[in-house]
Amino acid sequence: MATDFVGRRVELEVLRTRLRRVAASGRGVAMAIRGRRQVGKSRLVQEFCDSAQLPYLYFTATKGMSVVESLDAFLAELRRSGIASDPAVVPDAVGGWPDAFRVLATVLGDRQAVVVIDELPWLAEQDDVFDGALQTAWDRLLQQSPVLLLLLGSDIHMMERLTAYDRPFYGRADNLVLHPLNPAEVGRALGLDAAASIDAHLITGGLPGILRSWEHGLAPLEFMRSECGDPSAPVFGVPESTLLAEFPAPDQSRRVFEAIGGGERTHAAIASTAGSRSGALPSGTLSPLLQRLSVDKPILSTDTPLSTKPGKPALYRVADSNLRLYLAALRSVQDLVRRGRSQAAYDLFARRWTAWRGKAVEPLVRDALEVAALSGSLPWKDVAAVGSWWNRAFNPEIDLIGADRAPVAERVVFAGSIKWIGTPFDRHDLHELTHGAVAVPGFEPKRTALVVVSLTAPEPAVADTVDLIWGPTDVLAVWQ
Template sequence: MRYYVDKIYIDSIYMERRMSGFVGRFAELAALRKRLSRVSETATGTAVAIRGRRQVGKSRLVQEFCDSAGVPYFFFTATKGVSPVEAIASFLVELKESGLPVDPELVPESAPGGWPDAFRALANVLPQAPAIVVLDELPWLSEQDESFDGVLQTAWDRLLSRHPLLLLLLGSDIHMMERLTAYDRPFYGRADNFVLAPLNPSEVGQALDLDAADTIDAHLITGGLPGILRSWPQRTAPLEFIHQECADPAAPVFGIPEATLLAEFPTPDQARRVIEAVGSGERTHATIAASAGGTAGTVPSGSLSPLLRRLSQEKHVIAADQPLSTRPGKPTLYRVADSNLRLYLAVLRAVHDLARRGRPKQAYDLFVRRWTSWRGKAVEPLIRDALELAAASGTVPWPNAEVVGGWWNRQFNPEIDLVGADRSPVASQIYFAGSIKWLNSPFDRHDLKALLASVRHLPGFEPGESGLAIVSLSGAGADLDTADVDLIWGPAEVLSTWG
């Protein structure tokens, strides 16, 4: 099997995928091919649990892999809300109609013993050569039958793993998929864990054929979700795309984040109110408590603190940022982790309401009014990620900067956009500090003066030793004295870190 490919071969694959609407994912496909190769070499089974948020492209990635793998496969997608009897009946029908069984007539029409019999039927028709079995939306199967996880483990240990089988387990409920392979669960230690992230900014640029600045805007709008990118015509500027979508209330840019919110938090409970408070711009524990409490009063700390931990550490819907310096700092700031959902809660939901009322012009005007200020803050995590990647690759002056964050005090005066250090949240060394100006005006001498005044308050920043970095959408102004600046980046440099 060919894993190493030269540039010409990669280019030909890229063109074929772009024509079919599938872009990027070279690393992910290579990881799956590696495991299929292991199955072929050892003639035993390998299981992989793939998790990621809705519309991130899990099913499409695995389908692309199955289509190109050159081995028989069976792809089963569970249906939410059906009974175990209906799910098993569907499983057997689709197994019989797939290209997996050597003899489809050996697949029974029913499984009187439930999932144990269904998995036994699967094992009986597996070929002796390598094959792939995909169970998509696995959390729905566990939801329908509490014993499903244990049955799957037993079937894997006693039947399926003895065959040259690659078992792919997919799910959009990130917490439930994490629990599937947790130490206290039946499938612990039996599957490789694979987190499918959204497309990175470079892949978004490849999909849409945009320049660097527009690519970064497109990534912020879509969150790198293929489900939205497929509706975005190539070489269409971000504002032009939004203008077109405002005339279509059913557009994915509105529908996908709305569906994600409803799927993860179907009832307007306290968790939903907290997410909406964070999405509307509340960043601190105190302001979130006040906003999420509404007319009922402030949410008690004893309720809010564990809820924020669950939303950040289990659900991964919210990100918690701590000030980065050589001293412990407060407060922790919260944000919606996914930029598309963050944009929906802050801007697109109101835009969508106008679009549904048949007012596309007013909808677009509202987006334009809110876009610039929202983008200026939303781009910060992406730029920090870019600087971390650049430091790891040695393409910036601070290769030992393993983490890049920000710093602020309790008064948020000053608030520093960029801090590069050796560890977080309490560093032993600050390598650089910097400022982000993501506006249509260049970074000028007034901005530099403000940065120099701010870094004097940053614990661990040593003038003459720690560096200064500037990241600007519109570059550096003609009046800027760059003698004391170690790094000036624009959109092209930010985007280049993803290759």
């Protein structure tokens, strides 16, 4: 299993920098750490606390607890933490969070320490005055002590409950958004080669909460075969719990999100699928929902055609690949697993996997090419954006467009195709690319370069024709 702590070098250094700031100034520093569930927030902070060699308090709130129970648990953890030189000075009970924070400030004194409050949004749900009590305690008491205060919570709740401009703690904490592990980190954690590392990243979304159940060195399809024997496996449970947390009621937002997860990409198709018996969702209803899901949350990604002219329509996709896979296939697979039909469940997954992977890998490849371009690793120094292109008829669709800027380029530097299946990129694929690319505004035959990204090595005739060929090793190397 992937149990060792992997990656997060940048994030650990961010925390260590804040701790050095505390040591230099003798004053408190607060940081809000947010990210989706199972992304590894708690594990990161525990690793940091273990390496800091300082006394620390790590308090995790429990959803559904009463205020009194949470206060009792906080005081008990404070007594056990080692921050208090004499645990007996910590009372058994207090009247509320203002009193609890005063106790914490008294115990801290002038000792350098780390204080962690995990699942902070649940405390705010229990007590309407919690946010204000935290802000008052920080301004008047805790900030005067050499303490690093780390506040953890899910992305959406932290945005709404803590860091929004109209909330009491706004402007008092630095913000760290914890993203999933990248494909190279996933590969190192699991001991897989480049192609399998990318597959594992697509299946898990780079979430440590799923990777922990993956046996070291196990091939992706074999991992899924083993998971199909367990209806409670994290590969099913994590996305299921995310859906329940983000959409607790089956409202219009949930229908829109599931329509996109089911494969609908355009505004019109989403409106039709997410509508009701009375018809498609009106644009005045759908557009704000898409804005909320792609900007405010954000759990959707929006793609627009990249060329030298503005293009339409915009396309929508579920941002997280594990959640996207769950909606497209794993939920149906899980239903079979729950009914004890493990082999049928695996067969269903295997049938859907190849086609799904071929499309799901495209955003990952574009990200890799853009990172490589910005770092100067591509043959063309003026590439600043990598996207794709399509017209209103979706004929043709060009997988890769490299340009000098986005969303409207001055120059298209390259056009390309992605083929992520088991057969080589051949002359037929090359013919489709060269004939389709001429429709892209800004494409100039014999001047605009051609790029091929393929799971397997292209045919020799193709290799002699195009300007750049990437395989799985090249994609993964971007994150090494």
